[in-house]
Amino acid sequence: MATETIEVTGHILDSLLLPKILDTILEAGCDYEILDVSIGKTNVDPSRAVIAVTGDDEVLGPVLDDLQVHGANRTVQPDATLVPAERDGVLPAGFYSTTNLPGEVRVGGRWLPIENPEMDCGLVVRGDRAVTVPMHRVKAGDMVVVGSDGVRVAAPSKPRDTQVFEFMGSEVSSEKPKGLLVARVADRLRAARERGGKILVVAGPAVVHTGGGPELARMVEAGWVDVLFAGNGFATHDIESNVLGTSLGVSVEEGTPTEGGHANHLRVVNEVRRHGSIAAAVEAGYVTGGVMRALVEKGVPFVLAGSIRDDGPLPDVITDTVAAADAMREHLAGVQVALMLASTLHAIATGNCLPAGVETFCVDINQAVVTKLADRGSHQALGIVTDVGLFIRELADELMGQP
């Protein structure tokens, strides 16, 4: 089977040219997909249709020749232009900058699927494979796609489940019944699980501040989290709240500041550093509960990415941001649902690495975070504006029943 794209313009509706072309395709035993149609607004304006025709190799050629008689021409599809990278970490000038949508590259007349869609990368062709490569990982001699010839990107597809699509239809939902949204997020998690897909959680410190830590830990223990991304703050406050019962010095139980509590998180970081790693601190019995402990005990991988304002940081925090992003990429294969929980910077960083096909739910009390995520190109994200602690509690109950 082969697919070719044809284009026809003009008064293709009044002249019944479009139905004629589609009939011709079907009568020849081929199939079509209309990729794009624009209808002229008046009867003088031309209309235009772009049609992908699929059929057996020996049938397709003659059909396309037939269609040419009706003015439908193969769209010119040149091969992608490949230019070797001159230096490590530097893309050739004019490099094709990727999107997070699935796509294909034409090389030697064949369309190669882009294996790991990620936005803002270079596109490198290695033999018969096409992969996105972040700028810093390009090696001298890598064959990099330059310009946009020979690259095609699929339109964002609708999720199969129409109900979900409807509810994904509005980007930010601050005015929808939260219970309903939580139930549907739970449905998506279950659906991903059934398909064998991985669930990624990106968590910010507010998860702990709002009392959501124990519920998230419960989700980890029950196997609802396959990988977790966070920063120094989340891990620190998660451990602080379990070791000292405070989050940033405020009692998680009572909500009141504790004396000398402002330094609590520093003491905790210091102790974990003494143990050498979070896993070692868990093993030694220093960390007795919480999300980080659950991750260690369940063997669920996590990536803690550092930032310039981190205290300590914890020994597990990767302070080289480029290395941290690479570590996150290592865990993205197979992820089908991403839950961004009250995290602005880590959510955007993760969104930048995710293919558009990953269902992404961004939960934050601040609508701007969700908007920002979409503005940075993660259009697949659905925002849920609510208190993250309450959200996690309801989600955990929805998934596992009340404890």
Added chain:
Amino acid sequence: MSTTLPWGRRYLMCPPRHFGVLYEINPWMRTEVTVDSDTAFAQWERLVDALQAAGAQVEIMPSQPGLPDLVFTANAGIVDATPDGSGRPGRFVPSHFRHPERQPETAVDIDWFARRGWKIERLPDQLDHEGAGDALPFTPEGGRTVLVSGYSFRSDAAAATALSQLLGIPVRLVQLVDPRLYHLDLTFCPLDGRRAIVAPSGWDRYGRKVIEALVPEPLVLTEEEALSFCANSVVVGRTVVMPATPVRVGRQLEAWGFEVVECRVDEFLKAGGGCRCLTLALDVRLSPEPAGER
């Protein structure tokens, strides 16, 4: 009684001094068949007389040695005599002939129109289109003029899009399927705002539907009638000058109030052309007229 055609009172014709069947580019042409030059000339002059008697003016383009088909002026190009305020007589889109034998005609046609001040507009080089032979306007009563364009044997479907953009009018495509009816003007003859002589045997099923939707009262020819070239007629007001008049067709035209004038052009049928092929209307107005011109 329907309104008469808004065009068809001024024609360009070319005397058959150098006419003959010198090559074969349609199923009617046989180089072994000789054309009687005197008879051809006499038939052509009778056609001129008939058109003038019906009230049309005829302008003459000189014939050229080596271009026998220059006599078929309908194929010279597409004329749009809509005033554009420039003082020019109008626009002329010269044909791009499919067969190399006829391609040298284009320079002669352009020369004739350019010298008379017509604005010459060209189709893209790679597209074939044989002028009024494959494109006839139909103006439905109270509606907007539509250019009906035939394609497959002599013209490209894609040329219709280019024509539409060039001329700013809707173009409807009809695929021609009978090589004996190789030009649209052998299958389609607009009579007025409601009627046209049509030969659906020359069209594919989509083309039939396109014309069905456009022409409220078609005079539908049988295949045999169509092959008599009776659709290749010239309409001057209420007069229809026909190369052949099947009885049924003549009666219907008369019943509709047309005067039928039969004008035999048998010498030209040897080359596959009838009355219409020998004429190019110079007063076709394709564009909606600018305000104030009405």
